Amino acid sequence: MRVLVTGATGFIGSAIVRELMEAGCMVLGLARSDESAAKLAAAGVEAVRGSLEDPDSLARAVAASDGVIHTAFHHDFSNIIAAGEMDKRAVEAMGEALAGSGRPFIVTSVIGHLPEGRLATEEDVPDPISAVKHRAASESAALSFAEKGVRAVVVRLPHSVHGAGDPWFVTALIRLARSKGVSAYVGDGMNCWNAVHRLDAARLFRMALESAAAGSVLHAIDDEGVPFREIAAVIGRRLGVPTRSVPREEASDHFTWLTHFISADLRASSKLTRSRLGWRPEHPSLLADIDSEAYFA
Numbered sequence: 001m002r003v004l005v006t007g008a009t010g011f012i013g014s015a016i017v018r019e020l021m022e023a024g025c026m027v028l029g030l031a032r033s034d035e036s037a038a039k040l041a042a043a044g045v046e047a048v049r050g051s052l053e054d055p056d057s058l059a060r061a062v063a064a065s066d067g068v069i070h071t072a073f074h075h076d077f078s079n080i081i082a083a084g085e086m087d088k089r090a091v092e093a094m095g096e097a098l099a100g101s102g103r104p105f106i107v108t109s110v111i112g113h114l115p116e117g118r119l120a121t122e123e124d125v126p127d128p129i130s131a132v133k134h135r136a137a138s139e140s141a142a143l144s145f146a147e148k149g150v151r152a153v154v155v156r157l158p159h160s161v162h163g164a165g166d167p168w169f170v171t172a173l174i175r176l177a178r179s180k181g182v183s184a185y186v187g188d189g190m191n192c193w194n195a196v197h198r199l200d201a202a203r204l205f206r207m208a209l210e211s212a213a214a215g216s217v218l219h220a221i222d223d224e225g226v227p228f229r230e231i232a233a234v235i236g237r238r239l240g241v242p243t244r245s246v247p248r249e250e251a252s253d254h255f256t257w258l259t260h261f262i263s264a265d266l267r268a269s270s271k272l273t274r275s276r277l278g279w280r281p282e283h284p285s286l287l288a289d290i291d292s293e294a295y296f297a
Helices: 011-022 034-040 055-063 075-099 133-148 167-178 199-213 229-240 248-264 272-277 287-290
Strands: 003-004 027-033 046-049 067-070 102-108 151-159 160-162 183-186 192-197 216-219 223-227 241-245
Touching: 003 055, 011 027, 011 067, 011 199, 027 034, 027 055, 027 216, 034 046, 046 055, 055 075, 067 075, 067 199, 075 102, 075 133, 102 133, 102 199, 133 151, 151 199, 160 167, 160 199, 160 287, 167 183, 167 229, 167 248, 183 229, 183 248, 192 199, 192 229, 192 287, 199 216, 199 272, 216 272, 223 229, 223 287, 229 241, 229 287, 241 248
Parallel strands: 003 027, 003 067, 027 046, 067 102, 102 151, 151 216, 160 192, 183 241
Antiparallel strands: 192 223
């Protein structure tokens, strides 16, 4: 099976590539530059030139594949709405190229656009007032192709996809705690993050490609909800700095661009996903994983 992976050199995409190759798939990776193409070649992946900014190039890349896993996203937090619009256009271009073929189209979404403060499930729909509603449009566009002869599936990722080489929130929190000399949380710190190890997430993408039903929404969730103060406590202990609360009115000064993510109360279940596909996380949970030298070396 020839599988096109967008974002194939990224933190999650590269794990998916290895998972697919170990399962015997031939992997094609979308490459927007010679540098990206060289990285793909070094990993044994056939590079296909294209980018999210060029829908025509995406349609051509899809034509050469038996299925698509879309993980790429332009993480420009200074203009995140435009990034979301670009992603929606990319999803539409790839979906149209797959229309009527019955081929699988696995599209990445996020838990973060679901309602906060309660346990979210695969049956929940995006919250229209969510701060990350820019991802909801792509999710809706992807699922619409289930009615156009595409085995379209959405995989929602949690707040933290962790593991060796994690470039995102946990790493940013550690840098912040080092620079401030304190590992902080907001208020009582009982707001929760959900999480999954990147290798468990990669396996779910592969399983979705192989057998998930058209129109499915899947949750790549291991930890349903970890109180943020427990994350802060691990970081503080590892760095040898105090852990303390920051009042909500002072949070933006302390956490700057991380404030929304730090304050989010995101709990989610993967019960339906586990039932549908038999997926079971096997790698360390969030607190166990970040309490290691890999994050603090």
